[in-house]
Amino acid sequence: xxxxxxxxxxxxxxxxxxxxxxxxxxxxxxxxxxxxxxxxxxxxxxxxxxxxxxxxxxxxxxxxxxxxxxxxxxxxxxxxxxxxxxxxxxxxxxxxxxxxxxxxxxxxxxxxxxxxxxxxxxxxxxxxxxxxxxxxxxxxxxxxxxxxxxxxxxxxxxxxxxxxxxxxxxxxxxxxxxxxxxxxxxxxxxxxxxxxxxxxxxxxxxxxxxxxxxxxxxxxxxxxxxxxxxxxxxxxxxxxxxxxxxxxxxxxxxxxxxxxxxxxxxxxxxxxx
Numbered sequence: 132x133x134x135x136x137x138x139x140x141x142x143x144x145x146x147x148x149x150x151x152x153x154x155x156x157x158x159x160x161x162x163x164x165x166x167x168x169x170x171x172x173x174x175x176x177x178x179x180x181x182x183x184x185x186x187x188x189x190x191x192x193x194x195x196x197x198x199x200x201x202x203x204x205x206x207x208x209x210x211x212x213x214x215x216x217x218x219x220x221x222x223x224x225x226x227x228x229x230x231x232x233x234x235x236x237x238x239x240x241x242x243x244x245x246x247x248x249x250x251x252x253x254x255x256x257x258x259x260x261x262x263x264x265x266x267x268x269x270x271x272x273x274x275x276x277x278x279x280x281x282x283x284x285x286x287x288x289x290x291x292x293x294x295x296x297x298x299x300x301x302x303x304x305x306x307x308x309x310x311x312x313x314x315x316x317x318x319x320x321x322x323x324x325x326x327x328x329x330x331x332x333x334x335x336x337x338x339x340x341x342x343x344x345x346x347x348x349x350x351x352x353x354x355x356x357x358x359x360x361x362x363x364x365x366x367x368x369x370x371x372x373x374x375x376x377x378x379x380x381x382x383x384x385x386x387x388x389x390x391x392x393x394x395x396x397x398x399x400x401x402x403x404x
Contacts, residue, residue, distance in 0.1 A: 189343025269357025
């Protein structure tokens with residue numbers, strides 16, 4: 132009787148351990164849930180591509196308060212992906228994200244991908260899968276015309292520089308100008324308003340975003356060139372290699388067909404290098 136009970140308990144323990152594991156070990160030693168539905172299957176089943184985009188970034192993702200439409204470079208890229216996946220660029224849902232919220236929204240399944248001026252970094256690669264680079268940007272400075280600040284070398288002790296929470300911009304600037312005071316806001320609209328109201332001496336982020344702000348208000352200008360390389364990638368759930376490869380195929384086709392150049396020229400005003 133005792134032996135029979137010991138065997139039963141041992142078997143139950145094995146089953147319990149198997150249930151707790153629930154995943155397959157990957158090449159890097161992490162585990163993935165083998166029963167988790169792939170993003171591609173989820174998109175096909177819903178007949179909709181749900182994308183996290185910016186609503187406050189002129190040229191890349193900006194919501195028109197009158198029409199409610201969101202337009203920009205990132206939006207057009209998202210539509211091209213929807214067209215390839217589902218045969219219709221309108222089978223898309225655009226959800227607003229900020230630099231701070233975009234990865235959590237991806238992780239909890241509320242969005243299928245992030246297309247939101249997101250720089251590829253080694254730290255972020257630990258949290259998400261990135262596509263190939265779809266836009267090359269670089270960090271710069273936006274100032275009021277006539278400002279004494281004309282480049283990164285003019286940022287010194289006591290200089291207040293505005294940035295956005297969750298982005299790499301603030302830390303990048305401190306690496307170049309360690310004596311600066313960085314003030315982080317929730318989003319780009321708040322940061323630009325803070326600059327206009329005199330809460331900061333300069334605003335820093337990718338030059339692609341700053342050009343949009345300067346286009347919005349001609350009293351401001353982008354100065355000093357770039358002091359970082361900021362390659363943008365499309366982010367998908369960590370470990371979702373199937374979807375990553377599919378997006379890379381679509382991006383390659385867009386570039387080969389010339390459609391990518393058309394989108395670039397439409398929003399940036401020049402041909403990509």
